[in-house]
Amino acid sequence: MAKDRKIDLVILGLLFHEDLTGYDIKKRIDGAISFFWKGSFGSIYPALSEMEKSGLVKKRRAVDSGRREKILYHITDEGINALKEWLNVEQAANDLKYETMLKLYFGGAEEKGIALKNICYFEEQVKKDLAILQVYQKNLEKVLDKKDHIYYYLTVTFGIDTYEAYLKWCGRAKKYLEAC
């Protein structure tokens, strides 16, 4: 497996539960996962091809008579081992890029009003995303007894907790800036 290509692990993690097409994988990533990891078709399809060559996944052609060709991928034992190995490694890269904070840090190059505006833009985006996460949370609360849903739930609460902290900070930051 490619050394630093985390998309491989995302794919293996998703395939651990069920066989999926590349398109399905993209849809899953665009759901709750997108709050802490992203992926595009341009990275998913090549990754699937390479992982098939190295034996981590295998193809299962579902012809669905009449439908367009659709390739279901299935995780192999080797793939499961790779997934488990990764879970057992301590190292985890949490790589955060906040362009909003960059703009705020350099806010002194413009008037105070510009910095305030940028905080407001951020606040609006966070509110929208938080609303989405809260819907995920409600849906997950109904099925918490099911295997694995506890893990999905915890990542969603992580998002909610941090987004709520963002909003509190926005309120304080705006007051602080306005007052000075």
Place this chain on the structure above:
Amino acid sequence: MAKDRKIDLVILGLLFHEDLTGYDIKKRIDGAISFFWKGSFGSIYPALSEMEKSGLVKKRRAVDSGRREKILYHITDEGINALKEWLNVEQAANDLKYETMLKLYFGGAEEKGIALKNICYFEEQVKKDLAILQVYQKNLEKVLDKKDHIYYYLTVTFGIDTYEAYLKWCGRAKKYLEAC
């Protein structure tokens, strides 16, 4: 300026206050900025060269008689305009990659204890980083009256607030997992 290369703006933001060498810029980024943006020599030096060609910065050779050659860069009016333009654009990419959350999301592929361990690793890292941020905060509180320090201070409190939210979440997540 390169369309999506944010390192250019980091450099311009830093040069807005004072002339710096590439080495200095790297040190600044490795300080408080590193909590929301990162940069390596391999990106800084080429960016400086290109920005000099396009007129955003210019060289000021400081020979310091006897010392090794040291290139001080100075921001131009064009550079200041580019910086201000960026600050005035609403769009800000806040791109977060939490490998820890990825591992937690797929935690069901291993025993519960592995997920707990991964939360603990995360917790330890966050505690260390939080301690560093608190030192920055204390130092900044002494000089809040100085121009621009308010902006540095706000980004540091942003980090502290989110890291504290992480820690609270870690406590709850561990209890939640242990209980089920």
Place this chain on the structure above:
DNA sequence: ATCAGCATGTAAGGCGTTACATGATTCA
């Protein structure tokens, strides 16, 4: 009939990291 969604892929190119190469200075 047309548009959104399903479905797979390639190509170009940008961004960025790591490692390497070089050498001076300063401090223990």
Place this chain on the structure above:
DNA sequence: TGAATCATGTAACGCCTTACATGCTGAT
């Protein structure tokens, strides 16, 4: 004397995004 820090840069390489190319299906 040796290690750490100062200081600049290049090379190789990998990852990823965006845009493009293609075509079917199902709903309005």
